[in-house]
Amino acid sequence: MTDTTASRSLAGFTGHVVLVGAGQMGGALLRGWLDNGLPPARITVIDPRPPANVQAIIDGSGIALDPIEPSIADVLILAVKPQIADEVMPLVRHVVGPRTVVVSVMAGKTIARLEQVFGAGTAVVRTIPNTPAAVGRGITGAAANDQVTTAQRAAVETLLAAVGRVEWLMLEDWIDIVTAVSGSGPAYVFLLAETLARAGAAAGLPAELAARLARATVEGAGELMFRSPDIEPATLRQNVTSPNGTTHAALQVLMGAKGIDAAFVEAIAAATKRSRELAG
Numbered sequence: 001m002t003d004t005t006a007s008r009s010l011a012g013f014t015g016h017v018v019l020v021g022a023g024q025m026g027g028a029l030l031r032g033w034l035d036n037g038l039p040p041a042r043i044t045v046i047d048p049r050p051p052a053n054v055q056a057i058i059d060g061s062g063i064a065l066d067p068i069e070p071s072i073a074d075v076l077i078l079a080v081k082p083q084i085a086d087e088v089m090p091l092v093r094h095v096v097g098p099r100t101v102v103v104s105v106m107a108g109k110t111i112a113r114l115e116q117v118f119g120a121g122t123a124v125v126r127t128i129p130n131t132p133a134a135v136g137r138g139i140t141g142a143a144a145n146d147q148v149t150t151a152q153r154a155a156v157e158t159l160l161a162a163v164g165r166v167e168w169l170m171l172e173d174w175i176d177i178v179t180a181v182s183g184s185g186p187a188y189v190f191l192l193a194e195t196l197a198r199a200g201a202a203a204g205l206p207a208e209l210a211a212r213l214a215r216a217t218v219e220g221a222g223e224l225m226f227r228s229p230d231i232e233p234a235t236l237r238q239n240v241t242s243p244n245g246t247t248h249a250a251l252q253v254l255m256g257a258k259g260i261d262a263a264f265v266e267a268i269a270a271a272t273k274r275s276r277e278l279a280g
């Protein structure tokens with residue numbers, strides 16, 4: 001596995017990238033590529049109705065819409081909703097040629113399914129990003145088939161690293177667990193801010209004050225962890241926990257028998273199971 005922690009300049013990127021679906025995730029990728037210097041001439045977008053903010057980026061940068069040149073893609077990124085993927089993928093097959101690597105950021109679309117649509121010998125990377133990609137702080141798990149060359153892997157990694165970190169997965173099967181941990185993960189953190197606020201209000205604080213405290217705490221703790229890459233989360237936790245102090249009292253409840261560990265094991269198992277059920 002490779003952990004790519006820093007985005008790299010895309011100014012020298014030599015391939016042509018075709019993005020299918022320029023919504024939330026596709027739009028985040030597009031912004032990341034342009035911010036990291038990918039020349040607009042190297043990008044084509046296929047999307048009949050991008051959201052206004054993405055359309056403005058396309059118009060402002062002169063990115064081409066809808067390629068007419070067959071086999072133009074060195075990298076084809078599929079970022080439409082999984083529900084319409086089976087309808088859309090055959091429509092973009094013509095941009096795929098012998099040197100193309102097909103990259104899916106679509107939940108639940110297996111490598112086997114993509115090979116079925118684009119041809120058995122096609123290089124395919126299946127990924128699962130997450131929403132902090134919108135601020136360049138996402139993390140993407142990526143699984144490649146045997147057709148993906150070292151150069152294609154490097155190209156894909158550079159493109160994905162424009163919106164955050166990249167973890168290469170040895171097994172495609174792990175994608176469902178990655179979906180449960182980091183794909184859905186931001187929701188768990190937002191829930192933490194919500195529940196902390198509710199608990200503060202339940203204990204007697206005005207609800208709005210409790211919400212501000214909880215939100216700033218989650219934001220600040222995340223930032224502290226981000227700026228302390230060499231310190232384990234457990235150490236950061238211990239650093240704010242004095243023996244028999246207030247944090248210790250709360251953690252005894254959270255880490256007790258019916259605490260957060262058991263809840264998360266169950267939650268991740270449920271999300272992994274659901275991801276497997278939705279795959280096809």
Ligand SMILES: NC(=O)c1ccc[n+]([C@@H]2O[C@H](COP(=O)([O-])OP(=O)(O)OC[C@H]3O[C@@H](n4cnc5c(N)ncnc54)[C@H](OP(=O)(O)O)[C@@H]3O)[C@@H](O)[C@H]2O)c1
Binds near residue numbers: 082106107
């Ligand atoms: N957002 C996330 O947190 C997240 C995380 C991990 C993975 N993903 C994956 O990313 C993919 C996209 O999700 P999203 O949230 O970015 O969805 P989205 O905002 O709906 O973006 C999809 C875009 O594709 C467009 N589209 C519709 N039909 C098309 C066609 N025939 N050809 C080209 N583009 C077409 C949509 O236009 P209309 O709106 O007009 O239909 C929309 O602009 C999904 O497969 C999802 O599983 C998302």
